Amino acid sequence: MSPSLPPFRWATVSAEGTLWLLRRNCSVSPKQVGWFFAGLCGVSLGVAGFFWSQGATLVLPFTAVELMAVGTAFLVFARHATDRERISLRDGRLVVELEMAGETRRCEFVSQGVRIDTGQGREGLIELRGGGHAVHVGRYLRPDLRPELAREIALALREG
Known part of the structure; x- marks a missing residue:
């Protein structure tokens, strides 16, 4: 025994x-965060592109700044996940x-x-x-x- x-x-x-x-304790993996961010970029750039084509030229640069800030936050999260x-x-x-x-x-x-x-x-x-x-x-x-x-x-x- x-x-x-x-x-x-x-x-x-x-x-x-x-x-x-x-x-x-992480609910999402870095890979899932990457896919989410790619989708977010596509939607945000699509909306910004539409408004840019309508004459609102400052929407696109502000969208780029926003996506860089969100991307930085996601990168910090992914490094420590x-x-x-x-x-x-x-x-x-x-x-x-x-x-x-x-x-x-x-x-x-x-x-x-x-x-x-x-x-x-x-x-x-x-x-x-x-x-x-x-x-x-x-x-x-x-x-x-x-x-x-x-x-x-x-x-x-x-x-x-």
Whole structure:
């Protein structure tokens, strides 16, 4: 009989180790935003072109400025839509990978030397420290759920 694994709310436990994958809550993907923006451009430029042909020549430049502003906002959204935190515990190593705006930061700890601090106050992130490194996780969880994630990580570190 195998020992029962501790129940985790956010972790996936397998024979290889324990994995927490925390992502931004996005209702649309960057690809869907791109298609929406293309449709918006087509409609806006079509309406602006009609009014330009009727003699309202300033409509087209203002439409172009508007579409540039909306396009910039959508680009900022799309850059951060796939942000995530990946925390894995495997073979005595705790590995944290933070992906933000397409850039990945990786921090690796020996599991016995990891210290977990829940941040000051309600808005604080979870700080993982050890071996001269520190990383903050939990930004994609509500502040009231972060202590529960910290307990999960601590339990997995003790068990593993």
